[in-house]
Amino acid sequence: MRPLTDTETERLFEKLANYIGRNITHLIDPPNDPHCFRIQKDRVYYVRTYIANLATSISRASLCSLGTCFGKFTKTGKFKLHITALDHIAQHAKYKVWVKPNGEMPFLYGNHVLKAHVGRMGEDVPEHQGVVVYSMNDTPIGFGVTARSTAETRRLDPTGIAAFRQADVGEYLRDEDTLF
Template identity: 70%
Template structure:
């Protein structure tokens, strides 16, 4: 467990800012204590400093996890957000998409969001912007990247892709062997 290097921090925060923008500040500067991001076995964890200090007494080879896993670095040093970060992404997301009940299962099986499934979308959402996907009952289901901006989405056919799938809560069941 170690702090992120400057290059790792840059890559990580660029990816995170696609979803929550400047709200990253709210993750680090919290009124209930100091929190930080730490790297352990190529995974980035979000943990309170008090728990992190206690974990230093555990050997690196014995430490499995610490705090909330936000994602991991690939072999090519790109960062991939995991579904375990959804609670924080949903809390601070700048752009959101709500999908109709008939599109929820399709999304939860790992498919992209089609225009026919979109119930609402945040105004002025740009193209290739990270968005959090919600059900119509305001339950966060996952996250993705927009295929078009809000104005272009209105002109699309019902079968056109609006949001590219990145992760969804169905991954807990589909990929439970490889997630941690």
């Protein structure tokens, strides 16, 4: 495991800022428990600094994972968030969308959020902004990017796409062999 380079850190923070905005500081500098990001085999892990320092005594070949996997870097150098980061993103989410019970299963099977399935949507959510998708009982079930702003979504027909799916908790079953 090694620390991220400046370009890797920049790409990671750009992606996270799309979902949690300036709350990135809450991830890195919690008041009593500092955390850091480390990379191992193109995967980025979010781990306590204390544990990351202890892990330096383990060889890179022997270490499989450590902490929470936030995502991975593709071969082209782009960062892709994984569903394993949902718990941390949901705590600090800037914008949210709640899905009705009849829209949960289509979303969990990998479909986008339709306007007919939107129960609530945060006020003043801009277009192409990262959102966390919740069920109506406030359980985070995934994240995505808005297709339209809040005002435009209200005027959409019921079959129009309100948010593009990026990841959902159904991936734990569909893609379990590639997540870790």
